[in-house]
Amino acid sequence: MRIRKEWKPWDPSVDFKKVPGTMGVYEIADEQHACIYIGYAGGTSPHGLRGELYRIFGMPPGSETWNWSHPQPDGIAPELRQRARYYRLEENSNAYSRWVECLTRYREDYDDVPELNHDARAPRVPYLGRYHWKSEGI
Amino acid sequence: MDMARSEEQQMIIDTVRKFIREEVRPLEADIDPDGSEVSPEDTERLRQMVKDMGMWQMSVPEQYGGPGIDLVTRTMVAEELTQHKAGLYAPAFGAFGEAPPAHLYDATDEQKEKYLYPAIREEKRHFFGLSEPSGGSDPARAIRTRAVRDGDSWVINGGKLWNSGADTADFGIIYVRTDPTKGRQGITAFIVDTDTPGFKVNRLIQVMRVYHTTELSFTDMRVPHSAILGEEGGGFALANDYLARNRIPYAAECLGIAQYAHELAVEWSKQRVTFGEPLASRQSIQWMLVDNEIDLRTSRWIALDAAAKAERGEPFRFESSMAKLLCTEAASRVIDRSMQIYGGLGMSKDMPFERWYREIRIRRIGEGTSEIQRVVMARDLLNVRSGS
Numbered sequence: 001m002r003i004r005k006e007w008k009p010w011d012p013s014v015d016f017k018k019v020p021g022t023m024g025v026y027e028i029a030d031e032q033h034a035c036i037y038i039g040y041a042g043g044t045s046p047h048g049l050r051g052e053l054y055r056i057f058g059m060p061p062g063s064e065t066w067n068w069s070h071p072q073p074d075g076i077a078p079e080l081r082q083r084a085r086y087y088r089l090e091e092n093s094n095a096y097s098r099w100v101e102c103l104t105r106y107r108e109d110y111d112d113v114p115e116l117n118h119d120a121r122a123p124r125v126p127y128l129g130r131y132h133w134k135s136e137g138i
Numbered sequence: 139m140d141m142a143r144s145e146e147q148q149m150i151i152d153t154v155r156k157f158i159r160e161e162v163r164p165l166e167a168d169i170d171p172d173g174s175e176v177s178p179e180d181t182e183r184l185r186q187m188v189k190d191m192g193m194w195q196m197s198v199p200e201q202y203g204g205p206g207i208d209l210v211t212r213t214m215v216a217e218e219l220t221q222h223k224a225g226l227y228a229p230a231f232g233a234f235g236e237a238p239p240a241h242l243y244d245a246t247d248e249q250k251e252k253y254l255y256p257a258i259r260e261e262k263r264h265f266f267g268l269s270e271p272s273g274g275s276d277p278a279r280a281i282r283t284r285a286v287r288d289g290d291s292w293v294i295n296g297g298k299l300w301n302s303g304a305d306t307a308d309f310g311i312i313y314v315r316t317d318p319t320k321g322r323q324g325i326t327a328f329i330v331d332t333d334t335p336g337f338k339v340n341r342l343i344q345v346m347r348v349y350h351t352t353e354l355s356f357t358d359m360r361v362p363h364s365a366i367l368g369e370e371g372g373g374f375a376l377a378n379d380y381l382a383r384n385r386i387p388y389a390a391e392c393l394g395i396a397q398y399a400h401e402l403a404v405e406w407s408k409q410r411v412t413f414g415e416p417l418a419s420r421q422s423i424q425w426m427l428v429d430n431e432i433d434l435r436t437s438r439w440i441a442l443d444a445a446a447k448a449e450r451g452e453p454f455r456f457e458s459s460m461a462k463l464l465c466t467e468a469a470s471r472v473i474d475r476s477m478q479i480y481g482g483l484g485m486s487k488d489m490p491f492e493r494w495y496r497e498i499r500i501r502r503i504g505e506g507t508s509e510i511q512r513v514v515m516a517r518d519l520l521n522v523r524s525g526s
Contacts, residue, residue: 017306021342021350024170046341047305048350067332068305068339091170091348093496 002105002135007033007086010053014060021048023095025102028056028116029086037080037116038106040099046071049089056084080116100125109134141442147211153191154218161187162230166223171487172348174228184233195235198258199243213390213445217438220394223490226497227349229391239264239311240383241327241376245367253309253329265304267312267354268377274300275510277313278322278374283356285314285326291362292316292328294336297355304352305339307332312356313373320371327373328365335359347497378455381506385458386448388505389465390441393434395494396469400430402489403476417479426475433468440464456518459511466501467508473498 007029008014026049028037039056041049047068055073073081092098103125107113113125143151161184165176175181188194196212198204207215219229238257245254256262273280283296294314304310309331317324330337336359342350368376404427407418417423441464444457477484477491484491502508 020348021305022172022348023344024172024348043344045344048342048344051342067337069341091172091174093172093346093348 003027003088003090003102005088007088009086010057010060010084012060012062016060016063019050019053020089020091021050022091023093024049024089024091025095025098026052026087026089028080028084030083031085033086035106035114036083037114038099038102040095042095053087056081077116077119104128105135108132141439143214147214150211151214151218154215157187158218158221158230163222169224172493174224176231181231181233184231188233193234195237195258197237202258209386209449210442210445213386213441216387216390217394217397220391221398223493226391226395226494227347236260239266239380241311241367241380248364249329249367262308263303263306265301265307265310267298267301267304267310269298269300271297271299275507277325277377281313281315281325283314285316285328291360294356294359294361297353299353300351301354302351304332304354305342311367313377316370322374323371325373326370327367327376328361329367330359330361330365334361345500347500382455382458383448385462385505386441386445389461392465392469392498392501393438393441395498396472397434399473399476399491399494400434403427403430403479406480423479426479430472430475433472437464437468456515459514462505463508463511470498470502
């Protein structure tokens, strides 16, 4: 199952403190609302989903600086930081397995994982084989 | 002792129960498996309904604009509020409002203006900072964060651990050692703004439910002398009182999800047929359900007894510890049995049991472990028996 939410822009409407600091999965889209990356915030993520999105987008425009240890964007592809415009997320304690599930679902629908998930740290995404089906509306 | 509900209490319980079943539970179909929030529109709609019911911020005294509902009734309500999937840690999705820390009612007028009234209006959020990396169960010895007087201000260095909500709070009440020679009398409570230079959220610590606590550091954090809450050196007594009072609703909340789990298990056992008979016809299942009922009824009485003693102004530390211990452990057993009765479905995310199973486990550690509750009770018990 995909993340069943609308894309949200990373703009001044984002209340940064309300972005969950919890574990979970997120999807990033470009200007055309095409998903370009699926990531997750696991148990050792220093600031959860909030920190992961900060690493990609930076602080929302217009937000104040804040008394926290800003996580560094190490390991985030520069292309992702340049093209990222929209996000959606799901809080989930099973962040890693849900991440693999989202990647699997995406590949079933589009025959490949999102383009910026092609890197050495990508997980082994299983094929659904005889259970293959595409999401509605694809 | 008459533990029957008054007519007014029964009316409140019925109202809250209907609200949870008809307004809150249906919203859970659309939230994340571990989500704790509904849409802003639904949140506002629920809050307005609660305000219309006259139950907004139940614990806020009437003189501060709240309904001032007594602790016994609030304990009964706490069990009702948590009877939904996200209920244990997001009762009614926050529709009943967040109350300020009770100690602020005894704060100075200046502190009330700056923290209490904005907290009641929900303009400012707070956190409670007691535990440190050196420990949390023995604050008299474990607190190493140090405040040193410098003219009319104090300079604080150190850090805190396991502070819920500190990353989004506007202020916190932190317990700091101001006199290293005085043991528990050397601990003082300070109210600190989270934008004070030197205050830093180092990281969020993920736990077994979808939530995080925080690790904080204070580096040369300067606060005015007027930031002291209560008396200098009186922080330990404040923290103890806070913890003892908090244990009662904390305990009752656990019973809510356990009661809901039990009701689901009873229904399922009547519906589910195996080997040609419903589960409810099996003695092994009947015993599990009866054990659930015994756990729920006995722990509910203990929680209400603790609340009644606190309300009457009698010593209640022993009773609040016993309630916390019994309710958290009984609720854990009830959820475990109910999940077992559901079989495979019980461990799927289609049902709430797996979430409750993880969340209720935390309750045997949070707000003082089961073992610490026994230590607290043993101290009281032995003091009494030794005639001291």
